[in-house]
Amino acid sequence: MSHQNTQTPNRLAKATSPYLLQHAYNPVDWYPWGEEALQKAKDEDKPIIVSIGYSACHWCHVMERESFEDDEVAAIMNRYFICIKVDREERPDVDAIYMDAVQAMGQRGGWPLNALLTPEAKPFYALTYLPKESWVQLLQNVAEVYQTKRDELEQSAEAYREAIATSEAKKYDLKPNDIRYAREDLDKMFQSVYNDVDHTRGGTNRAPKFPMPSIWQFLLHYYQITKKEEALRTVEVTLNEMAKGGIYDQIGGGFARYSVDADWFAPHFEKMLYDNGQLLSLYADAYNVTQNPLYQQVVMQTVDFVARELTSEEGGFFSALDADSEGVEGKFYVWEKTAFDEVIGVEDAAIAADYYQVTSQANWEEGNILHRSIGDLAFAEKHQIDVESLKQKVTQWNERLLTARSKRIRPGLDDKILTSWNGLMLKGLVDAYRVFDSPKLLNLALANAQFIAEKLTTENYQLYHSYKNGKASINAYLEDYAAVVDAYIALYQATFDEQWLTKAKSLTDYALANFYDKEEGLFFFTDVNAEKLIARKKELFDNVIPASNSMMAKNLYWLGLYYEQSDYQQKASQMLGQMQKIIVENPESAANWATLYTYFAQPTAEVAIVGEQAQEYRASLDKYYYPNKILAGTLQPQDSLGLLQNRGTINGQTTVYVCYNKTCQLPVNSVESAWKQMSQA
DSSP states (O other), X not given: OBOXXXXXXXXXXXXXXXXXHHTTTSSSOEEESSHHHHHHHHHHTOOEEXXXXXXXXXXXXXXXXXXXXXXXXXXXXXXXXXXXXXXXXXXXXXXHHHHHHHHHTTOOOOSSEEEEEOTTSOEEEEESOOOHHHHHHHHHHHHHHHHHSHXXXXXXXXXXXXXXXXXHHHHTTOOOOOOOOXXXXXXXXXXXHHHTBOXXXXXXXXXXXXXXXXXXXXXXXXXXXXXXXXXXXXXXHHHHHHHHSTTBOTTTOOBOSEESSTTSOSEEOXXXXXXXXXXXXHXXXXXXXXXXXHHHHHHHHHHHHHHHHSBOTTSOBOXXXXXXXXXXXXXXXXXXXXXXXXXXXXXXXXXXXXXXXXXXXXXXXXXXXXXXXXXXXXXXXXXXXXXXXXXXXXXXXXXXXXXXXXXXXXXXXXOOEEHHHHHHHHHXXXXXXXXXXXXXXXXXXXXXXXXXXXXXXXXXXXXXXXXXXXXXXXXXXXXXXXXHXXXXXXXXXXXXOHHHHHHHHHHHHHHHHHTEETTTTEEOSSOTTSOOOXXXXXXXXXXXXXXXHHHHHHHHHHHHHHTTOHHXXXXXXXHHHHHHHHHHHOGGGGHHHHHHHHHHHSOOEEEEXXXXXXXXXXXXXXXXXXXXXXXXXXXXXXXXSGGGTTOOOBTTBOEEEEEETTEEXXXXXXXXXXXHHHHTO
């Protein structure tokens, strides 16, 4: 018997996580992760089901509908197990441990993630989505085995615990090493990525396709060093095809999490904050290299989407928009041709339908996914109109479609505010501001930075991980420190307001004191003061989000230059050195590390700007793509920051000092002269 909604809520009704709240009226007797549930399992000697997902996860919703809302399934779960629900975005530490278990069992990871544990929280079986019949069968088998073959099950669980608890350095044979830079290694990394690219449609050569911003950032950095055209072309094909595809919300801006096909056509419709933050950085940087107006359009439209749909009144950014509305995936975003034509109006219906590939047969199950088959230039030629007129038309169409769409029932909003993802979006906004100089971008960034500083940071520079309903909760993870420090360093370079750099250093020092493993020279994912789980993990591999260790290594590199602290630089060099073999052999899973490698490939430009026009000079210098630089600036000569010490104006004019490896060029009074020094270095 299916059960849509019990009248009595379970314990999840008190949670802040939208994902847990979605399950608050399940007949399953869910507990949130915590001491109460873990103790109850020991007291009653029952195995534990830990079911992990997130609010925008389509198959999590399907499994809930089929199994967790069903009275008969719930009765079996409640009778034989202690059931725990976990929001992986709130508790990435718990998720990482049981995701490791799935992989140790030789299965492919994903969500929903369902792990079966002993009362001591050791996993003996883990799997992803199962349909109702298979799930019931599994639970009945496990309940029986737990009674009849307990010893074997305990032995197996202990073996998995040992595998999970093995240090990453041991597992991957990492040795503390300083980086040994070799140009041929850099070429090898490029070749490895290049061989795995879909050269027609962009992205990596597989489906489903994820945007993977770190990979394309590495190729941009590689291009800047080598001027190898294939590297830039690969990035351009990827960015062009993504911007035209259904993965991009053509009328509202913003990217979905991935495309189920190889053509970027049919997205999994959820929109995540972390993707969009990184893609702002990527498209802005790519615009800086290519001046392609499409990239500017994508950035501005995506910022509008974030401001409109993911920004809280306090300046924080919400986590995600669901894929489903009214229980149907993608329903909010797709169009039937008659409705589309009606919104556009008779005069332009045919040309607009051609532009967005809308047909009366519908190109997807619920209607038409808006996408473009050709670029604006080719489309304007095809319809014999000039590009400017086309752009005006597209703006009008989008306004009309957006207004009409806003009246539909909206997808669910995950309104918790995560510190790490806010850091990624803050960095994206700052990067975009530095390229496009739009005050709107800076205002949004500053409001968010202020929010993080005031609502998510304690007096001793400890961060919280999550914020909801006016309350910060959960001690932060390494990813929170890594992303916020990165964003603050960028914000200092955009504003020359030193408070952001000071905050970045204080947060880094907290992370060094509470996360850094001196023995292995890498950072743990959890704070030394955090809840003790069955293992304390380190996050090494870059994925859809860069690994927290690769981000921290970059932060140490930059802050070491700003504060002339060689121990920071030394740590960054050692972290990168340990990963060198993995980066060279498997750059796709270490793309952010590979970008750090490019900073060691050529000396980093340390640029100090002193004088009344420091900001204008900064804005002009940022128009050139030169990622391997740090900027410091001040209106008045001052001594607080190493880079600015003993630096005055020359001839009473704003002056630029360009230095490499503690050796400085002659000071100059124009951006052009400074750029000449940098481009010839």
